Amino acid sequence: MANQTEVQKLLNELVATYGVFNIKLYQHHFYVKGPHFFTLHEKFEELYDEVTEQFDELAERLIAIGGKPYATLGEFLEYSTIKEAPYNGKETAEEMVSSTISDYKIIDERLQKGIILTGEAGDDSTQDLLIGYKSGVDKTIWMLQAFLGKNPLDA
Structure with missing residues (x-):
């Protein structure tokens, strides 16, 4: 049985x-850059706006349940389940989308773990938040995969 500290x-x-x-x-x-510039430039902005909002909500929920959210770049880099990737000047638009899908899949897995953990801990409010995020992540993965001409569950 999970406890609040694990959550x-x-x-x-x-x-x-x-x-x-x-x-x-x-x-x-x-x-x-490239022929999909306008579409992807706007899409990445939409995604970072959504991620920023969820980032804030996660930190606020953590405070609400007695936790202390990481708040420095060093902590983010140390504890993140995805790794930063400095731009090398050669990444194509399609590689950027693929990288984004890979990161979303890692986040999706962590959200699923969190849904189970919060269920075990009886933290319905946090579980509800994570379920909503996971639903959105699944949809985003599908759409980005479609952009690349792939099925939602393709590797």
């Missing part, structure tokens, strides 16, 4: 992960 730890990991992911989305937004 706090998982939420803090998500805070760190969303912090790193937000910067990666900004990076793609800044550097995307």
Whole structure:
């Protein structure tokens, strides 16, 4: 049976992960080029706006249940389940989308773990929040996969 401390730890990991992911989305937004520039430039902005809102909600929920969210870049990098990837000047728009899908899949897995953990801990409010996020992540993965001409569950 999970306890509130485990829920706090998982939420803090998500805070760190969303912090790193937000910067990666900004990076793609800044550097995307090619025939899909206008579409992807706007899409990456939409995604980082959504991630920023969820990042804030996760940190606030963590505080509401007695936790202390990570709040430095060093903590984000140390505790994130995704890694930063400095732009090398050679990444294509399709590679940016693929990278974003990979990161969303990692987040999706952590959200699923959090849904189970919060259920075991009896934290219905946090579980509801994570279920909503997971539903959105699943939809985003599908749409980004479709952009690449793939099925939602393709690797």
